[in-house]
Amino acid sequence: MKTRVISSLAGIALLLVILTAFHKVTFNIIAVIVYLISLWEIRGTFKEKNTDVVYVVLAVLGAYFLLQPYVPQVNHMFIVWFVMTAFAAAVVFNFHTIDFKNVSASLLFGIYVLMGFYSILNMKTNMPYATFGWDSTFMFISCCTIAWGADVFAYFAGYFFGKHKLAPTLSPKKTKEGAVGGTVGSIVVTWVFFWLYSMVKPIIEGTGIAYTITPKQLALLGVLAFVGSFYSMFGDLFASAIKRQVGIKDYGNIMPGHGGVLDRFDSVILVSPLVSALSFVVVNRGGIFNV
Numbered sequence: 001m002k003t004r005v006i007s008s009l010a011g012i013a014l015l016l017v018i019l020t021a022f023h024k025v026t027f028n029i030i031a032v033i034v035y036l037i038s039l040w041e042i043r044g045t046f047k048e049k050n051t052d053v054v055y056v057v058l059a060v061l062g063a064y065f066l067l068q069p070y071v072p073q074v075n076h077m078f079i080v081w082f083v084m085t086a087f088a089a090a091v092v093f094n095f096h097t098i099d100f101k102n103v104s105a106s107l108l109f110g111i112y113v114l115m116g117f118y119s120i121l122n123m124k125t126n127m128p129y130a131t132f133g134w135d136s137t138f139m140f141i142s143c144c145t146i147a148w149g150a151d152v153f154a155y156f157a158g159y160f161f162g163k164h165k166l167a168p169t170l171s172p173k174k175t176k177e178g179a180v181g182g183t184v185g186s187i188v189v190t191w192v193f194f195w196l197y198s199m200v201k202p203i204i205e206g207t208g209i210a211y212t213i214t215p216k217q218l219a220l221l222g223v224l225a226f227v228g229s230f231y232s233m234f235g236d237l238f239a240s241a242i243k244r245q246v247g248i249k250d251y252g253n254i255m256p257g258h259g260g261v262l263d264r265f266d267s268v269i270l271v272s273p274l275v276s277a278l279s280f281v282v283v284n285r286g287g288i289f290n291v
Contacts, residue, residue, distance in 0.1 A: 022124065022137050025070050031117050034261055035062045038113050041251040041260045045242065046102045054103060057086040058110040065118050069125060116269030119276040138197055142190055143275050146228035147267035149189030150182035154233065157181020171240040179233055186229035187222050194221055224278055228271050235270030
C-alpha cells in the first residue's frame with residue numbers, strides 16, 4: 001500500500017508537469033512515448049513470435065496520428081494500404097510459426113489503445129476554447145478525474161461495503177457496492193476539480209477573477225461523469241478480461257504498486273473518446289460556460 005501511494009503521488013506530480021506542455025508538441029511526443037510503452041506491454045502479453053512487423057506498423061501508425069498536426073499530412077488511403085499490407089505479410093510469411101488469433105488480438109488491442117490516446121489529442125487539436133474553460137486542458141484532466149475517481153472510490157467502497165460480486169469471472173474483487181461508490185466518487189471528484197479549475201485558471205491567465213459556477217454547469221458535468229464512470233469500469237473489465245485470458249496479473253511493472261501503463265490507463269483509454277465526443281457537442285452548442 002505504501003509503495004502504491006508513493007507511486008500515485010509521483011504520478012500526479014508528473015502529470016502536473018506534463019500539463020504545462022499540453023498545448024505544445026512536447027505533449028504529443030510524450031503521448032507517442034507512452035503509446036510505444038503500451039505496445040511493448042501488449043507484445044509481452046501475447047508473447048507471439050515473429051510478429052514484430054505488426055508492432056512496427058502500430059508504432060508508425062501511432063506516431064503519425066499522435067503527432068498531428070506537426071507531421072506532413074498524407075492521404076489516409078496510403079495509411080490503410082500500409083497497415084493492410086504489413087498485416088497480410090506478417091501472416092503469410094510466418095504462416096507456420098505464428099498463431100493467427102494472437103496476431104489479430106495484438107493488432108486490435110494496439111488499435112484500441114491508439115484510438116484512446118488519439119481521442120485525448122483530438123480534444124487538444126479540435127476543441128475550441130470556451131468562454132470559461134471547458135477547454136481541451138480541462139477535458140483532458142476530466143478524463144483522468146472521471147476514470148481515476150471511479151477507480152479509487154470503487155476500491156474503498158468495495159473494501160468497506162462490498163458484498164455482491166460485480167463480475168466474478170473477470171475480476172473477482174470488484175463488487176456492485178464498489179461500482180456505486182465509484183460512480184458517486186467520480187462525480188464528486190470531477191465537481192471538486194471543476195471548482196478548483198474555475199479559481200486557478202483565471203490566476204494563471206492573469207485576470208485574477210474566479211468564474212461563476214451555475215447549477216446547470218454542474219448538472220451537465222455530473223451527467224458526463226456519471227456516464228463516464230460506467231465507461232471507466234467497463235474499460236477496466238475489458239483490460240481484466242484480456243489479462244485473465246492470457247493468465248497474467250499486470251501488463252507491466254513500470255509503475256510500482258500499479259503495474260504497467262495499460263494497468264493505469266485502461267479506464268482512461270475508454271473514457272477519453274466519450275468525453276471528447278460529448279464535450280465537443282456541448283461546447284459547440286453554446287458552451288457550458290455560457291448557460
